[in-house]
Amino acid sequence: MKVGDVLVEVNGRPVLTLQAVREALLSVRENGPLALVIRRGGDRVSLLLRG
Secondary structure, X not given: XXXXXXXEEEOOEEOOOHXXXXXXXXXXXXXXXXXXXXXXXXXXXXXXXXX
């Protein structure tokens, strides 16, 4: 991620608040993949992080 990126989804779950981000991250299995969707400028960018 870069400065200015906006997190919009975690593992397919929309995240509109910090609480929603926290809940989505807590639902991820230990060492499981983490799929993020960010808004960068006018584009949606998908990122996959592996544990």
